[in-house]
Amino acid sequence: SHDEFNWDDYLAETGSVAAPLSCFRQSKIPPNNEFKVGMKLEAHDPRNVTSVCIATVIGITGARLRLRLDGSDNKNDFWRLVDASDIQPIGTCEKNGDMLQPPLGFRMNASSWPMFLLRTLNGAEMAPASFFRKEPPKPPRNEFKVGMKLEAVDKKNPYMICPATIGDCRGDDIFVTFDGWRGAFDYWCRYDSRDIFAVGWCGLTGDALQSPGNSVSLPKSISNTPVSPPKVIRNSMQSQPKPAFVPAQRIKKRSRGRPPGSSTA
Numbered sequence: 667s668h669d670e671f672n673w674d675d676y677l678a679e680t681g682s683v684a685a686p687l688s689c690f691r692q693s694k695i696p697p698n699n700e701f702k703v704g705m706k707l708e709a710h711d712p713r714n715v716t717s718v719c720i721a722t723v724i725g726i727t728g729a730r731l732r733l734r735l736d737g738s739d740n741k742n743d744f745w746r747l748v749d750a751s752d753i754q755p756i757g758t759c760e761k762n763g764d765m766l767q768p769p770l771g772f773r774m775n776a777s778s779w780p781m782f783l784l785r786t787l788n789g790a791e792m793a794p795a796s797f798f799r800k801e802p803p804k805p806p807r808n809e810f811k812v813g814m815k816l817e818a819v820d821k822k823n824p825y826m827i828c829p830a831t832i833g834d835c836r837g838d839d840i841f842v843t844f845d846g847w848r849g850a851f852d853y854w855c856r857y858d859s860r861d862i863f864a865v866g867w868c869g870l871t872g873d874a875l876q877s878p879g880n881s882v883s884l885p886k887s888i889s890n891t892p893v894s895p896p897k898v899i900r901n902s903m904q905s906q907p908k909p910a911f912v913p914a915q916r917i918k919k920r921s922r923g924r925p926p927g928s929s930t931a
């Protein structure tokens with residue numbers, strides 16, 4: 667329909683190019699997602715990655731699973747592709763001679779873990795091994811270029827996948843900037859991150875791609891003046907064309923990206 671986000675129109679309007687498929691560590695055709703809500707699996711605890719825990723599928727979105735660690739709270743859900751390397755069928759850990767661990771912030775006394783584990787697995791529906799897909803290989807090198815468009819997970823709202831632009835490249839690191847959000851959600855990551863996708867990914871998986879934000883970098887006094895037609899505003903800090911859409915009602919404090927190497931929470 668008329669107001670839905672359309673990549674072809676947007677690329678034309680912004681005079682930009684989509685990052686080629688070969689840039690991404692993603693399968694060319696998104697993997698099928700056969701998991702069902704309620705199924706259990708093993709997952710590395712994102713907050714303590716050496717621990718392998720039991721996780722339950724809480725939701726399904728495109729090729730991703732919304733996961734919650736058994737014994738954890740509902741504030742630390744995380745999302746994983748069905749071909750992620752850090753999820754596996756139940757039994758894998760034991761087969762490797764390792765022990766399943768309670769999640770960080772286990773809500774009971776540590777001494778109750780063995781019994782909790784028995785109970786949580788008793789009668790559980792375990793995701794079959796065939797549902798897990800092999801992680802795609804890394805592209806041999808960082809082929810991203812500044813200005814290329816992509817679809818990226820908003821790490822502050824990880825259920826959201828949004829139109830984004832490569833803002834900078836340094837070695838194996840890329841700066842992902844979110845179109846129309848004036849830097850507030852931007853982040854550095856490696857070129858082979860599993861949280862970035864080629865233009866068209868959401869269209870293929872059935873994920874809801876967010877629309878760009880409507881923030882442009884004009885002071886309110888100017889942007890509220892009814893001038894027509896709206897122009898594409900170039901933000902000199904990001905050298906990124908901004909969508910022409912709506913003037914900013916939602917001007918936020920600028921948060922600049924951290925340089926690669928400096929670790930973030």
Ligand code: MLY
Binds near residue numbers: 844
């Ligand atoms: N509730 C939040 C959501 C922001 C999402 C930004 N992403 C899509 C880049 C807000 O409106 O601030």
